[in-house]
Amino acid sequence: MKRWDLIVIGTGLAGLTAARTAAEAGARVLVVGRGIGSLALFGNSIDVLGEVPPGVNLDAGVSDWIGTHPGHPYARTGWEGIAEALVAFQELFPSPYRFVAAGLTNSLVPTGTGTLRPTYLLPITMRAGAGLVAEETLVVGFRGFKDFQGDTVSLHLKCRGVNISLPRYGLEGLTALALARLMDEEPFRKSLGEAIRGQKAGEKRIGLPAILGLCDPAAVLEDLEGVIGARVFEIPMLPPSIPGLRIFNRFRERLIAKGATFLMGNPVTGVTVKGGRCEGIRVCNPPLETEYRAEQYILATGRFLGGGLWAEMDRIVEPVFHLPVSQPAGRGDWFRERFFQPEAHPIHAAGIATDRSLRPSGEGGAPLLTNVRVAGSILANHQSIEEHSREGIAIATGYRAAQEALKA
Amino acid sequence: MDLQTDVLIIGGGATGAGIARDLALRGIPSILVERGDFTSGASGRNQGLLHSGGRYAVNDPEAARECISENRILRRIAPHCIEDTGGLFVSLPEDGAEYRATFIRACEVAGIETIPLSPRETLSLEPRLTPDTIGAVQVPDGAIDPFTLVVENARDAESRGARFFLHTEATGLLREGSRVTGATLRDRLTGQEFTIAAPWVVNATGAWANQILALAGLKIGIALSKGSMLITNTRLTERVINRCRPPASGDIIVPNDTVSILGTTSSRSDDLEQYEVTPDEVSLLVDELSRLIPSLRGERFTRAYAGVRPLVQVGETDDDRGISRGFALIDHEGRDGVKGLVTITGGKLMTYRLMAERTTDFICARMGLRVPCLTQAQRLPGAGLGHALQDRLLWLRRQTPASRGEILCDCELVPREAVDAILREGKVRELQDILHRTRLAKGTCQGGFCVYRLLGLLNEMRKAEGRGDSNRILRAFLEERWKGIRPVLWGISLKEEELIESIYKGLFNLNAAGNDGSAGGGE
Numbered sequence: 001m002k003r004w005d006l007i008v009i010g011t012g013l014a015g016l017t018a019a020r021t022a023a024e025a026g027a028r029v030l031v032v033g034r035g036i037g038s039l040a041l042f043g044n045s046i047d048v049l050g051e052v053p054p055g056v057n058l059d060a061g062v063s064d065w066i067g068t069h070p071g072h073p074y075a076r077t078g079w080e081g082i083a084e085a086l087v088a089f090q091e092l093f094p095s096p097y098r099f100v101a102a103g104l105t106n107s108l109v110p111t112g113t114g115t116l117r118p119t120y121l122l123p124i125t126m127r128a129g130a131g132l133v134a135e136e137t138l139v140v141g142f143r144g145f146k147d148f149q150g151d152t153v154s155l156h157l158k159c160r161g162v163n164i165s166l167p168r169y170g171l172e173g174l175t176a177l178a179l180a181r182l183m184d185e186e187p188f189r190k191s192l193g194e195a196i197r198g199q200k201a202g203e204k205r206i207g208l209p210a211i212l213g214l215c216d217p218a219a220v221l222e223d224l225e226g227v228i229g230a231r232v233f234e235i236p237m238l239p240p241s242i243p244g245l246r247i248f249n250r251f252r253e254r255l256i257a258k259g260a261t262f263l264m265g266n267p268v269t270g271v272t273v274k275g276g277r278c279e280g281i282r283v284c285n286p287p288l289e290t291e292y293r294a295e296q297y298i299l300a301t302g303r304f305l306g307g308g309l310w311a312e313m314d315r316i317v318e319p320v321f322h323l324p325v326s327q328p329a330g331r332g333d334w335f336r337e338r339f340f341q342p343e344a345h346p347i348h349a350a351g352i353a354t355d356r357s358l359r360p361s362g363e364g365g366a367p368l369l370t371n372v373r374v375a376g377s378i379l380a381n382h383q384s385i386e387e388h389s390r391e392g393i394a395i396a397t398g399y400r401a402a403q404e405a406l407k408a
Numbered sequence: 409m410d411l412q413t414d415v416l417i418i419g420g421g422a423t424g425a426g427i428a429r430d431l432a433l434r435g436i437p438s439i440l441v442e443r444g445d446f447t448s449g450a451s452g453r454n455q456g457l458l459h460s461g462g463r464y465a466v467n468d469p470e471a472a473r474e475c476i477s478e479n480r481i482l483r484r485i486a487p488h489c490i491e492d493t494g495g496l497f498v499s500l501p502e503d504g505a506e507y508r509a510t511f512i513r514a515c516e517v518a519g520i521e522t523i524p525l526s527p528r529e530t531l532s533l534e535p536r537l538t539p540d541t542i543g544a545v546q547v548p549d550g551a552i553d554p555f556t557l558v559v560e561n562a563r564d565a566e567s568r569g570a571r572f573f574l575h576t577e578a579t580g581l582l583r584e585g586s587r588v589t590g591a592t593l594r595d596r597l598t599g600q601e602f603t604i605a606a607p608w609v610v611n612a613t614g615a616w617a618n619q620i621l622a623l624a625g626l627k628i629g630i631a632l633s634k635g636s637m638l639i640t641n642t643r644l645t646e647r648v649i650n651r652c653r654p655p656a657s658g659d660i661i662v663p664n665d666t667v668s669i670l671g672t673t674s675s676r677s678d679d680l681e682q683y684e685v686t687p688d689e690v691s692l693l694v695d696e697l698s699r700l701i702p703s704l705r706g707e708r709f710t711r712a713y714a715g716v717r718p719l720v721q722v723g724e725t726d727d728d729r730g731i732s733r734g735f736a737l738i739d740h741e742g743r744d745g746v747k748g749l750v751t752i753t754g755g756k757l758m759t760y761r762l763m764a765e766r767t768t769d770f771i772c773a774r775m776g777l778r779v780p781c782l783t784q785a786q787r788l789p790g791a792g793l794g795h796a797l798q799d800r801l802l803w804l805r806r807q808t809p810a811s812r813g814e815i816l817c818d819c820e821l822v823p824r825e826a827v828d829a830i831l832r833e834g835k836v837r838e839l840q841d842i843l844h845r846t847r848l849a850k851g852t853c854q855g856g857f858c859v860y861r862l863l864g865l866l867n868e869m870r871k872a873e874g875r876g877d878s879n880r881i882l883r884a885f886l887e888e889r890w891k892g893i894r895p896v897l898w899g900i901s902l903k904e905e906e907l908i909e910s911i912y913k914g915l916f917n918l919n920a921a922g923n924d925g926s927a928g929g930g931e
Contacts, residue, residue, distance in 0.1 A: 038910075041907065041910070042910055042911075042914060042915055044915070050917075111915060111916045111917060112860075112915075112916065113860070113878075113879055113882065113916045113918065114879070115879065115916055115917050115918060115920070116917070117915070117916070117917035117920075118917075144814055146814060146816065146824075146861040146864070147857075147860075147861070149860065149861065149863065149864025149865075149867065149868075150864075151864055151867040151868045152860075152863055152864050152867045152878055155867055155878065156878070156879060163868070236915055238857060238860060238911065239907075239911065303906060304902050304903045304905075304906045305903045305906040305907055305910070310899075311897070311898040311899060311902045312898060312899070313691065313694070313705070313898050313899075330687075331687050331898065332686075332687045334897065335894050335897060337894075338887060338890065339886050339887050339889070339890035339894075340883060340886070340887060340913075340918070340919055342919075345909075347902075384914075385909055385910055385913050385914040386913060386919060388914065388917070390910075390914065
């Protein structure tokens with residue numbers, strides 16, 4: 001039986017980052033995942049810590065913040081760990097489709113409801129949306145594309161908005177994926193650009209739903225800007241996320257080039273643990289169940305949505321290794337009375353506690369499994385939705401977990 | 409704006425709409441005012457059960473007879489509001505064959521037809537029932553759509569001259585000495601105030617009866633009983649399932665369109681707006697009903713809700729199920745010396761028509777009119793149409809992707825055209841009105857996706873007005889939705905919750921100060 005250096009369970013941003021870090025260091029890596037993961041849902045730009053206001057440097061902001069949140073996953077990496085991991089992430093996306101920041105601070109970018117949200121690294125297709133001026137901006141929606149309501153966006157941004165019919169395809173009920181594939185076709189995007197130019201009334205920036213192609217978004221951007229004669233930016237919208245799929249595809253491409261193996265679509269059905277070490281995992285590919293073995297393992301299965309955590313009626317469990325889950329006392333304490341309130345719902349801080357090396361730990365902090373590390377949103381003591389730290393936690397802890405596994 | 413009519417009805421539930429229709433059929437003009445939308449109160453917060461009367465047969469034979477009689481009438485006049493599912497009273501070993509025999513005899517006495525079924529027959533009809541069953545009794549239960557029923561009553565009344573004011577609350581009663589002569593009203597959306605003068609005012613506000621009576625310095629004895637229910641993501645059974653035992657908590661499952669409604673609990677409440685379903689109530693319903701359907705724990709639940717039953721107090725009792733579910737028609741002249749005011753309350757959805765008939769009979773008698781009631785025979789205007797679910801499925805089968813147009817709600821397949829048609833009618837005034845009139849937001853995602861799309865449609869309409877309040881509406885919707893889903897958040901529902909929270913709080917940042925309200929994130 002083939003033996004791997006590292007098995008990564010989970011194909012979200014944390015698992016992919018861990019797998020890439022190890023594969024690039026020469027490790028033989030197996031990636032096991034049930035599906036594409038949350039990148040396809042929410043992956044747009046790279047949030048690190050939205051609570052640091054724009055204008056404040058992130059290094060100072062995050063370091064201060066770690067001081068008051070000693071249990072947070074960032075406390076395991078420190079700002080240095082985050083910064084190093086982000087640089088590695090940026091290296092994966094060389095010009096022309098790059099991820100860039102506005103200096104060392106957060107930017108505010110528009111969303112599909114016309115609100116602004118803080119984020120750190122932006123793909124170049126979103127850059128012109130940062131710091132937009134309403135009078136100079138036109139938001140364009142497409143008739144029949146219901147997941148991006150251009151009128152809602154323009155009303156809230158107080159800029160002008162138009163809904164246009166797509167040039168060639170008068171299809172009702174278009175999806176983001178279908179539109180992104182159409183945009184990959186040069187004649188389509190050029191005729192779309194002409195239609196938009198016809199609607200322009202002197203605006204210098206044009207906001208579009210985030211569907212500027214799957215294969216070569218930089219070329220789509222360049223063509224549109226050339227034809228329209230204005231800067232163009234993507235606006236994140238309801239899932240699925242095209243920019244997130246680009247990130248997934250890029251990671252997969254690199255991982256395969258580095259000799260990693262992907263095992264997608266089937267769940268991990270069991271693990272073999274002996275003497276505090278994981279000896280193997282079983283993956284069910286009906287009707288077969290196959291065992292895979294490695295020296296080291298990284299668990300990056302996400303939260304409830306990804307299947308990393310599962311809520312029974314009375315308690316939260318971790319279904320792969322049956323690790324103890326740090327959690328509120330009972331179901332009545334999981335959520336607060338109101339949906340919107342300043343503090344996150346207590347359940348969002350639930351997750352797996354670890355030692356400094358990201359190994360799952362029990363009471364007292366001693367590691368429960370010496371060759372398993374935990375990365376990404378499944379970790380305890382963060383509130384990534386409210387903090388706007390989803391991608392930052394995934395990248396920083398995925399990177400760190402791989403480094404720790406390689407060291408071991 | 410000041411108006412005049414013969415009868416002013418306060419309350420747009422089944423009873424109020426039923427009275428408006430009954431009056432209209434007898435040629436008497438009326439105006440109905442309702443604080444919210446139709447069925448905002450108990451009429452919209454029940455289990456949607458067309459009772460055969462079986463549930464009351466053993467303990468309350470009079471209620472059972474009322475039910476079976478109204479059951480037959482409703483099947484005749486409102487077939488499009490009813491799905492004739494039939495119902496089973498299922499016995500488990502601990503319920504005993506003896507109670508089953510008592511039940512069958514009691515149904516016979518009340519005139520409810522029964523068919524006893526063996527365990528094998530029972531399971532072949534409803535395979536998800538527990539194999540422990542010792543048999544069932546089939547009765548003519550069914551599922552009823554209260555919203556359509558009320559709207560149909562109102563539509564018919566309107567076509568015969570009645571008028572309706574929704575989102576309008578009574579702020580005071582007009583008085584001339586000991587006589588009530590109308591009411592002062594306020595439009596809750598515009599704030600506009602006006603009066604309606606009428607020689608008769610009917611207080612059909614159900615559990616809220618004392619709020620209206622307080623305007624006249626009056627009070628009646630009403631006990632409030634909160635009942636909680638759960639909705640599953642799929643339809644668990646084809647028939648209404650009752651437990652064949654004395655009525656208790658967690659013993660009914662009613663199929664409703666594509667889902668099932670599980671009920672109910674019963675607890676005293678003194679807060680009319682207290683609709684919160686507690687984790688204990690949820691656990692009680694799941695535990696009890698798991699006895700009937702063992703796979704229930706693994707089901708996906710989409711929502712919990714509660715209604716408040718008004719029970720007219722006849723004496724002191726600890727158990728609300730012991731109080732009669734009967735209704736009370738109160739003439740405040742005889743009781744309190746206040747003329748021109750009657751209160752109709754208590755009762756249940758099943759007897760709304762009978763309650764309307766009695767109220768209208770009373771008013772006619774006082775007016776000196778001798779006009780017979782027609783509502784037991786006169787069919788509702790849409791009675792020739794099919795049942796909504798069958799209609800929708802047939803419609804879908806006839807469509808191609810191009811002909812059905814844009815689908816706003818992917819869970820329940822609500823086409824944009826259906827919403828456009830409602831908007832064209834010009835009667836809806838807020839988001840919840842649209843949600844009431846379609847299946848939008850009733851499916852698996854509970855509006856998580858389609859409400860964003862719906863607001864886009866509203867904004868497209870309102871663009872000329874330059875109104876940018878849609879994020880306030882969106883936040884209010886998500887807050888309202890939260891009340892329903894919070895009690896059922898575990899398992900798959902919790903996954904969905906993480907998705908929705910990640911979208912609206914994470915991606916759209918609606919939790920942030922400045923992103924909570926109107927245009928530009930200002931205000």
